[in-house]
Amino acid sequence: MSYEIKTLETFNPFESLKYEQASTDQILDFRIIDFKLLCSNIKPAKTKTYERKDFDLFYADDFFVKNYNTMVQKFLIEIYPKTQKNCFVVKLKSNPSLTYLKVNINFLDNFKYYPNLKFDILQNIYKVMIKQKFLILRLDKNLFDKIDDFILSIQKNPSIKEIELEIAKGVDKIEHKSDEIIYHRDVNEECFDENISYDEGSYCKPIEKNELLFEYIYRILGKEGRNLRGEILHLNPIAFFDNPFIIKDESIYTEELEDRIKYFSANYGFLNKDRSGYSVTNNLKLSQVGLKTTGSIKTNTDENINLEIANFDINDDAVKSGIVNVQASDIKVNGSIGATKLYGRNISIKGLTHAKSEIFAQDIFITTHKGTLQADTVYIKNLENGIVIAKNVFVENCMGGKIEAENIYICNLLADNILYPKKNLIITNNIKFKNNIVISPLDFINNKSNSETENLTNLSLKTKSKLDNIISQMQNYYDYLIKNQIKIIKLQKTEKLNAIDMKFSNLYRDIIKKYNHLSVLYKKLIKLKYHIDAKLNFLDEMVYNVKIYIKAENIGEDNFLKFYPKTNTELELKHQINLKDYEKVLYLEKGQQASYIKSSHDYSESDIEEIKIIFEKLEKDNS
Structure with a gap:
């Protein structure tokens, strides 16, 4: 009995075919007439059936992924007796997530073209998709055209x-x-690590103004997907960090970009974090500086960094001895300084400095100084065998010290001191014994001898000799140019020059170039000669401008004032300071034939007060 063709709706065409096949010996097949999509959602609860003509809606990704929880296709098929064998094989290829589908069509050897080939290809593609549970949905819009081609x-x-x-x-x-x-800068970064050099720690790397500190890159929320079986592709769970950067104040500013926030330093300083958040501070407080604790502290002294080091243990230094050194604009130390180096603009040391310490500053206060110091303005309570080279120096008690400065003010000049004043020296309370005051243009502390004067004198003579030679050459060139000026003007008006005139014209231009070159050199040498002679004149006259004010009532023995005029250390004019010099000013007077030391009661107290005022701020700030 022949099988009667049936048309029916089914969710599984292959199951329906199997059921029908069981009732007949004829080999059956099915063709897909139409199909639709049944969609349902739980929250909110809804169901909807989409006809094939509405499938274009599902090309929109969000509509396909988000609108429904489940998607099932229902097919209208026709089951019929199979009359021909397939002459091609259809295989599907997919990526692991089943979101991309390709078909491979391989034609058998017995293949011959026939008019209904396109329909059969599509039917076989649909069947394989149904068998492998793929939705016939979101088909390539050019699929039919590609099959035609x-x-x-x-x-x-x-x-x-x-x-x-x-x-x-x-x-x-x-x-x-x-x-x-x-983190471009981390507040938890170790200040000193044994594996790095002592001067490469974080205290040697202050934050520059406008430096990038850290960045927070925003999270990007993902999107669920859906494969071609209608299954939702859920996202993997992930931990988010959230922005950890709470900014304390305006020392850090931000730049907000599309994908991130950047944090920059508004100031020069060090990164700090406390309960209120992150900041860049120019205040640094430490209990000790040393090789095993901090390493060196190196900052730009032109930037405002306030460094405070406090160590009240009298048996331990606040800044340890060794290769570690400290460099900051403002340094306050409550404690002692070991055999090391300090560099700063304003330094206050309320403690003791080691004999091998070296300190360089603009303004400095020291309780007890035993090392070497170079500064502009200095206030020292106790100078004990220390060395000071400065512009202005105030010392309350001076013992075994060496001081070279323009203005020196000493309350108690005790014993074994050597002073090198360049303008003014004031001694107010006591002068004990064995003190020497040396007035000389030479720099004795730095061991510069009168070779400086000799070198300057020789340089002055050489410069003068060169100038004389240049002036002579310039005069010769000038005479030549003036003598031939009329001739060269005539030649310049001539259109064509013969060989002799051309040679003369070139020579004239060459002489002009040489004259101009010598003129430039002459100006440089004249300037150099002026500075050399001014320096020599200063060295010659300096000793006559120094004044020594003796305000001390108590004067001991073996205290000498020594003048060395004209930078000659062999020519010494010496005066032993005694009680008769009380309330006097001593200075060197230039006579017609010889110089001599002179003393006088004729001076103004305001001159002394003007010098004392220089030190008032240092004293007040450290009282």
């Missing part, structure tokens, strides 16, 4: 046996991208 190709060239086509695309999921924290 392929059929035309095999009609023209029957040797073509295979084609691969893209069938459909689902929606790939986009995983969450976690937020990201980038």
Whole structure:
């Protein structure tokens, strides 16, 4: 009995075919007439059936992924007795997430073109998709045209046996991208590590103004996807960090970009974090500086950095001895300084400095100084065998010290001191014994001898000799140029010059160049000669401008004032300071034939007060 063709609706055409096949010996097959999509959602609860004509809605990714929890296709099929064998094989290819589908069509050797080939290709593609539980949805919009093009190709060239086509695309999921924290500077960075050099720690790397400190890169929320079986592709769970950067004040500013926030330093200083948040501070407080604790502290002394070091243990230095050194604009030390180096603009040391310490500052206060110091303005309570080279120096008690400065003010000049005043020396309370006051333009502390004067004198003579030679050459060139001026003017008006005139014209231009070159050199040498002679004149006259004010009532023995005029250390004019010099000013007077030391009661107290005022701020700030 012949099988009667049936048309029916089914969710599973292959199950329906199997059921019908059981009732007949004829080999059956089915063709897909139509299909629709049944969609349902839980929250909010809804169901809807989409006809094939509405499938274009699902090309929108969000509509395909988000609108429904489940998608099932229902097919209208026709089951019929199979009358022909397939002359091609259809295979599907997919990526692991089943969001991308390709078909490979391989034609068998017995293949011959027939008019209904396109329909059969599509039917076989649909069947394989149904069998492998893929939705016939979101098909490539050019699929039918590509099949048409392929059929035309095999009609023209029957040797073509295979084609691969893209069938459909689902929606790939986009995983969450976690937020990201980038530390360009870390507040938890170790200040000193034994594995790095002592002068490469974080205290040697202060933050520059407008330096990038850290970045917070925003999280990017992912999107769920849906594969071509209608299954939701859920996102993997991920931990987000959140922005950890709470800014304390305006010392840090931000730049907000599309994908991140950047944090920059508004100031020069060090990164700090406390309960209120992050900041860049110019205040640094430490209990000790040393090789094993901090390493060196190196900052730009032109920037405002306030460094405070406090160590009240009398048996331990606040700044340890060794290769570690300290460099900051403002340094306050409550404690002692070991055998090391300090560099600063304003320094206050309420403690003791080691004999091998070296300190360089603009303004400095020291309780007890035993080392070497170079500064502009200095206030020392106790100078004990220390060395001071400065512009202005105030010392309350001076024992065994060496001081070279323009203005020196000493309350108690005790014993074994050597003073090198360049302008004024004031001694107010006591002068004990064995003190020497040396007035000389030479720099004795730095061991400069009168070779400086000799060198300057020799340089002055050489410069004068060169100038005389240049002046002579310039005069010769000038005479030549003036003598031939009329001739060269006439030649310049001539259109064509013969060889002799051309040679003369070139020579004249060459002489002008040489004259101009010598003129430039002359100006440089004249300037150099002026500075050399001014320096020599200063060295010669300096000793006559120094004044020594003796305000001390108590004067001991073996205290000498020594003048060395004209930078000659062999010519010494010496005066032993005694009680008769009380309330006097001593200075060197230049006579017609010889110089001599003179003393006088004729001076103004305001001159002394003007010098004392220089030190008032240092004294007040450290009282």
